[in-house]
Amino acid sequence: METLAITGGRVLHPDGRVTESDVLVDRESGTIEAIGPDLEGDETLDADGGLVMPGLVNAHTHVAMSLLRGYADDKELDAWLQEDIWPIEAELTPEDVEVGAELGVLEMIKSGTTTFADMYFHVDRIADVVDRAGVRARLGHGIVTVGKDEEDARADVEEGIEVATTLDGAADGRIRTAFMPHSLTTVIEELLAEGLELAAAHDVPVHLHANETEDEVEPIVDERGERPIEYAAELGALGDGNFFAHGVHLDDAEIGLLAETDTAVVHCPASNMKLASGIAPVQRLHDAGVTVGLGTDGPASNNDLDLFDEMRDAAMVGKLGADDASAVPAGDVVEMATAGGAEAVGLPGGRVEPGAAADLAVVDLDAPHLTPVHNVVSHLAYAARGSDVRHTVCDGDVLMRDREVTTLDAEAVKARAAEHAAALVDRVGE
Numbered sequence: 001m002e003t004l005a006i007t008g009g010r011v012l013h014p015d016g017r018v019t020e021s022d023v024l025v026d027r028e029s030g031t032i033e034a035i036g037p038d039l040e041g042d043e044t045l046d047a048d049g050g051l052v053m054p055g056l057v058n059a060h061t062h063v064a065m066s067l068l069r070g071y072a073d074d075k076e077l078d079a080w081l082q083e084d085i086w087p088i089e090a091e092l093t094p095e096d097v098e099v100g101a102e103l104g105v106l107e108m109i110k111s112g113t114t115t116f117a118d119m120y121f122h123v124d125r126i127a128d129v130v131d132r133a134g135v136r137a138r139l140g141h142g143i144v145t146v147g148k149d150e151e152d153a154r155a156d157v158e159e160g161i162e163v164a165t166t167l168d169g170a171a172d173g174r175i176r177t178a179f180m181p182h183s184l185t186t187v188i189e190e191l192l193a194e195g196l197e198l199a200a201a202h203d204v205p206v207h208l209h210a211n212e213t214e215d216e217v218e219p220i221v222d223e224r225g226e227r228p229i230e231y232a233a234e235l236g237a238l239g240d241g242n243f244f245a246h247g248v249h250l251d252d253a254e255i256g257l258l259a260e261t262d263t264a265v266v267h268c269p270a271s272n273m274k275l276a277s278g279i280a281p282v283q284r285l286h287d288a289g290v291t292v293g294l295g296t297d298g299p300a301s302n303n304d305l306d307l308f309d310e311m312r313d314a315a316m317v318g319k320l321g322a323d324d325a326s327a328v329p330a331g332d333v334v335e336m337a338t339a340g341g342a343e344a345v346g347l348p349g350g351r352v353e354p355g356a357a358a359d360l361a362v363v364d365l366d367a368p369h370l371t372p373v374h375n376v377v378s379h380l381a382y383a384a385r386g387s388d389v390r391h392t393v394c395d396g397d398v399l400m401r402d403r404e405v406t407t408l409d410a411e412a413v414k415a416r417a418a419e420h421a422a423a424l425v426d427r428v429g430e
């Protein structure tokens with residue numbers, strides 16, 4: 001057994017307890033072997049003055065949109081997509097997507113994220129980056145049929161199924177897939193129903209954007225006389241293993257349906273604030289027993305992939321939305337960014353305990369903004385930053401040691417991304 005010992009630090013346990021312990025990882029199985037005092041391994045990672053916590057789970061993003069970071073801001077969702085994002089996305093080549101994904105994954109490793117769920121296109125290129133970088137992901141092809149003729153629309157649905165069935169289990173099992181219609185309003189009913197039936201036949205989970213803005217809810221209510229989650233239920237889109245992004249505008253009956261069917265919700269507070277989409281009822285979802293994960297959404301509507309930022313945003317806006325300072329407390333947001341996210345996207349990780357996947361982040365607590373340490377969980381939610389992460393480990397492999405990413409050449413990735421982004425903006429301007 002080849003082992004990795006993470007020594008000298010504190011450990012955040014699944015029940016929120018923090019102890020001074022070492023962590024021993026079995027690198028072959030990629031799992032945690034033991035937690036306790038004085039553990040020794042073939043290789044050592046120094047966690048002195050730090051906290052070993054679960055690797056963070058970014059449960060909803062479009063990672064290749066890192067190339068569009070800062071390209072268009074300060075607009076509502078509809079105008080932002082139609083005037084800026086969709087025209088420039090139409091120019092993205094497979095290589096652009098790969099370069100953007102590398103940049104995004106680099107940023108995630110540097111901020112302690114080991115796992116993400118991603119909806120985009122040219123997914124084979126994103127899968128290649130996941131494989132090389134050593135992270136874990138649930139990937140899918142984002143399907144949009146509006147504005148397409150019948151043939152193109154059908155081809156898009158077919159690609160969604162093709163990606164979900166062929167890439168599943170890639171990168172030594174670190175890649176799993178999902179069927180990912182963009183949303184309930186951007187895929188026509190007939191094709192949505194057909195695709196969902198095929199996904200079920202292939203036993204593939206479903207991920208889509210739902211109830212993100214009022215403008216997305218109203219047309220469904222006007223046309224069908226029912227709420228979006230009721231429509232999704234009729235189509236068979238709800239169920240254990242399926243997870244919906246946003247869930248900003250939900251009524252009690254919809255929250256009840258999500259809870260009854262074990263459909264998870266991924267809260268994306270920064271994107272919801274930036275696009276003025278609204279405040280998701282996270283405390284109500286939690287009280288109803290819905291599994292809630294945390295996502296950054298794409299880096300063009302955030303504008304970063306730092307889940308520490310997202311935890312802070314979730315706690316802050318959750319209190320504002322509930323008009324209650326005790327709502328969405330620190331422990332809950334840390335749970336959402338770790339075990340909740342892992343459960344939502346159906347991937348291992350999210351817990352530091354023997355037998356669990358060795359997906360870990362070591363956070364350096366020796367910083368002015370983290371002093372004194374009265375309560376580690378409070379610091380993770382309110383005071384820590386992605387740049388405080390010292391080491392990142394996924395599936396038993398060290399992806400970042402002392403802030404040096406080991407699987408990607410950070411300088412080359414940044415240079416390539418800047419070059420591709422500039423060429424992209426030139427093309428769209430022509």
Ligand SMILES: [Zn+2]
Nearest residue numbers: 209245297298
């Ligand atoms: Zn999204």
